[in-house]
Amino acid sequence: MSLVISILDIAETQAREAAARAINSITVEVGALAGVEIEALQFCFTAARRNTLAANAELRIAEIPGQGQCPACGRISPAETLVAVCRRCDDGVLEIKQGRELRVRSLNVD
Template sequence: MHELSLLEGVLSIIEDNADTQGYTSVKKVCLEIGALSCVEPEALRFGFDIVMKNSVADGATLDIVTMPGQAICQQCGCETKVFELHTPCPDCQSFSLDIQSGLEMRVRDLIVN
């Protein structure tokens, strides 16, 4: 489950920012996850409390926002939202979509003390 290592990266970001920004605890973490990222939101929810234990984010809640992917068709130039890899173009049905976004995961917001 690579979600645990992703959560460890999130914790590292939180703790680095706690040092530089001067906060001592986190109440809420909001993650933005691209629909094409192959990250399982339920696995993140399952591991969140475990990874955050005994840190500045111990007891924080987790909010996950899933963002659709964006793609441009290389055949007809159509710009479209995509929610799965290997999706055909809605205009020409070509599978030559150039993914522009939707593969990323980022810390969107923190509510801190």
């Protein structure tokens, strides 16, 4: 829930800076490894958007897949968990490079 409030805070601040009257949609990047449940996020958003500039806004989710680099061979592999092993070496633990994102990417305002 606090996550959604901070998304709304960021969105409202940006909308006010743009002198917008209403927010039509908010696009949020959510990494697959960010530990965020999309359904829960949508549910909380619907509850929290009341009485904000985003009262009628749609929450759009841009999912970012997890990806990591092997420290041993340098290969970039998909990572489905925060601790993932290189598929080539089978023992190199990937350094996560992508998938922990959680940020407001863009707004559509009136």
